[in-house]
Amino acid sequence: MAKMEVKTSLLDDMIGVGDMVLLEPLNEDSFINNLKKRFDHNEVYTYIGSVVISINPYRSLPIYTPEKVEEYRNRNFYELSPHIFALSDEAYRSLRDQDKDQCILITGESGAGKTEASKLVMSYVAAVCGKGAEVNQVKEQLLQSNPVLEAFGNAKTVRNDNSSRFGKYMDIEFDFKGDPLGGVISNYLLEKSRVVKQPRGERNFHIFYQILSGASEEFLCKLKLERDFSRYNYLGLDSARVNGVDDASNFRTVRNAMQIVGFMDHETQSVFEVVAAVLKLGNIEFKPESRSNGLDESKIKDKNELKEICELTGIDQSVLERAFSFRTVEAKQEKVSTTLNVAQAYYARDALAKNLYSRLFSWLVTRINESIKAQTKVRKKVMGVLDIYGFEIFENADNSFEQFIINYCNEKLQQIFIELTLKEEQEEYIREGIEWTHIEYFNNAIICDLIENNQTGILAMLDEECLRPGTVTDDTFLEKLNQVCATHQHFESRMSKCSRFLNDTSLPHSCFRIQHYAGKVMYQVEGFVDKNNDLLYRDLSQAMWKANHSLIKALFPEGNPAKINLKRPPTAGSQFKASVATLMKNLQTKNPNYIRCIKPNDKKAAHIFNEALVCHQIRYLGLLENVRVRRAGYAFRQPYEPCLERYKMLCKQTWPHWRGPARAGVEVLFNELGIPEEEFSFGRSKIFIRNPRTLFKLEDLRKQRLEDLATLIEKIYRGWKCRTRFLLMKKCQVVIASWYRRYSQQKKYQKIKGSAITVQSYIRGWKARKLLRELKHLKRCNEAATVIAAYWHGTQARRELRRLKDEARNKHAIAVIWAFWLGYKVRREYRKFFRANAGRKIYEFTLQRLMQKYFLEMKNKMPSLSPIDKNWPARPYLFLDSTHKELKRIFHLWRCKKYRDQFTDQQKLIYEEKLEASELFKDKKALYPASVGQPFQGAYLEISENPKYKKLKDAVDEKIIIAEVVNKINRANGKAASRIFLLTKNNVLLADQKSGTIKSEVPLGDVTKVSMSSQNDGFFAVHLKEGSEAASKGDFLLSSDHLIEMATKLYRTTLSQTKQKLNIEISDEFLVQFKQDKVCVKFIQGSQKNGNIPTCKRKNNRLLEVAVP
């Protein structure tokens, strides 16, 4: 059951307390006990508010699986048990959703698990952020940069088998969606002294061992290396192999990672060549050789190694050999060469090896950055992960310059932690409107000042000493420190005169001690000046620059004689100080997330919890103070919504649902529970609980209440279950009973029904048979009656028929006899009258009947109503001949009248004209029949419409009756000329056809006669009154296509105007008056060859002959 429970708060199933803020009572013991209890239960993570304490389990725990990643994904920070994933999720979501740049600060001493933690953070973020081919490549490159840097920058130390010997700060860049775009790595001061010398029980950097173990024979041969570690002076022999570390397989991992990150094959090759060269440098040995001038000189013992190095790196052997034997000092254009003694030669060799390696390391970081840098220029959100070397204290005053630098860096981180935690706490109180109470805590700013103060700081003093002319040794540096820092409360030394430590024998004279926030550390002053100077003889850097090896050349740019720089390079200390300052500035702009790593034991062993060791770390990390600050005033705070959700079951008003603002709900809840008012305070969005006790009380109440609720739920559930079961059973019983009853009733009913049907069928059978019998009897009776009746009716009918036949015969006989008798009687009586009247009467009657018949037949045989229909039925009887003709005439007149009655006035006029024409020309002129069908139009020329005749129209102001083109025959030659012939009410006019000019105008009264032939031609002459004005030119001989119409209209108009009939002469020969002469116009039958047109020819002076076809 417990496993099924879904966690909604870290308070669920808590081992000890998940958040130290809730620790009650709060003291060092309870703090450690809580950690131990949790550690023993495999709970390696514990919170102090939003800070994660991580205890190194030194074994792999099943809490980093993909399922765990899913569990913590998108959950609230306090919702689940403390975990580094919860912090990573919080940081990532805050970056993605609230656009706040984040930094994850991982601190703790060497071996506490910082590097592991940083990798966990990165892998979590990689798992939850965006997916896709491009994004995955970026992720892969970011993750794979770790093995490369670890191989070159990590080493086995007594504290840690994989100790980071450099500081690393990595900015992972995201786009607005939270997809990774790339990253930038900054590295801090590699512990390069390790290259040439390692403390007892420690190893050189992993890569040396990895190459020798993992590279193929062929590759080793190429690098001129041998597999045997003992062949190399730079590799400490005592711990060449580390338990649980497989250098050979790690070498493959590194090479693979380099490939993924984007190293080209030739680059990888160059890198390993440099590594091999460094390794081989350690094997160069020198022997003393005294010169005649008494100066010590050194000589390389065995030049074979040197030769191989030079072959590997492309350096001229003599150049390198000289660089190991001489040192050239250049000052103000003067070059002074001095020889190096054996010790100086070794120093030079080691300096070269250290520089070569550390520069190679920096080059690697730059090269990785090139590969992983974001490809876009869009605004990026940044998550920085800082994994710096942990605070380090060696026993027996073995702490040197490196430890001093490392511890200074940790000091600075502690400071930023203090500043930001306090600041954030304070900001939250202000944000929530809660009163802020100040809390005392140790501020390590004073220690930072001791180290980094620009005037009196240890680093400043060291720099000053290094730059000072004259003899400078580590002792003079210590002296200086003793003078300046003697009174500083965190500085301890035996040398200063008024020292409080004069009698402290645990403090050697060559040492000084600093009270760091994490404890006292005694530093051996030897080597400080040298290491700070970080001197590499110029001869060596120039020799390196001359190498025929692009990588080595690039590593020593100052060796280029063209860029010679006499200025001293910045010291190691000041460089580090500057880079730390930049880092701090960078961190301050980001939202910090802390992981405080704690090392449970010194044995690198699982399950061991060394309380003293942990206690020490807790103290210097100031974790207790951290809790106190967090609890200043209020130990616990939670937004109202989750608080109400968690405790609402403790109060009737809020359970099961609270309708209203969450804050009001929490107020009601707390009042109801009777929690004293001083125990809590209401912030703007959160409830603040002063004492963890109150929270635990709430938790206890909740637990109790949950049990009660569980019981209640169980009770209700059981009741419900039983009730439902009972009801179900009851329902089942009723159903079964009803079904059974139905079944038995059905059976009973069917039995009764069967019996009833049997009885019924018997009775019905009996009844039917009885009825059948009766019916049969009845039918037989009916049939018999019918037969009898039929016979009887037959007899009756036959008898009647006989009677009727007899009767009819008798009647007929009587009628015949009577008729004969009557006839006889009448004939005898009327014989005397018949001869006098009967004949006439019969005649009249017959006539009447015939007439009747005639008219009735005629009625049916009437012809059509068309006046031209010539049909008329034949006469039936001769005696009706005249009647028949008269009837035809009457009918014809009648139908003509009918026909006429349909005419309009205009049609009447036309018919009148046509009638007139018929009277004038029918049977007289051969042209006439052809004209009957032509309608008389009169105005053939549209004088009024045609603009051509405008002049003509203007000259004639009367109504035009005829307007037509005629041919005027020239009397001289019989040729025709076109003229317009106009007939008006009073005049006949001839006009020119083209111009429309009037040629002659004859009043109608002056026209005496019109002559024409009887033939089929259009020639006609208009004779004028002798002596009239118009007659002076003579008569007109004209021809026209519409002769009949023109003559008719001329006739009618003359009649209506002058009341005299115009004489129309139809003759094939007539005279025409031309001036004084009379010419005879004669019409003859023309031959066919002249065509269909009549032709006119002058025959002689007195004869014009017209040939008519």
Ligand SMILES: Nc1ncnc2c1ncn2[C@@H]1O[C@H](COP(=O)(O)OP(=O)(O)OP(=O)(O)O)[C@@H](O)[C@H]1O
């Ligand atoms: N969460 C963990 N689970 C299992 N083992 C761990 C875990 N964290 C650390 N370790 C073990 O502890 C060893 C030391 O851890 P790590 O290298 O992270 O220490 P560090 O704090 O980086 O030390 P340094 O300051 O020397 O670099 C690791 O090699 C690993 O074996």
Ligand SMILES: [Mg+2]
């Ligand atoms: Mg580390």
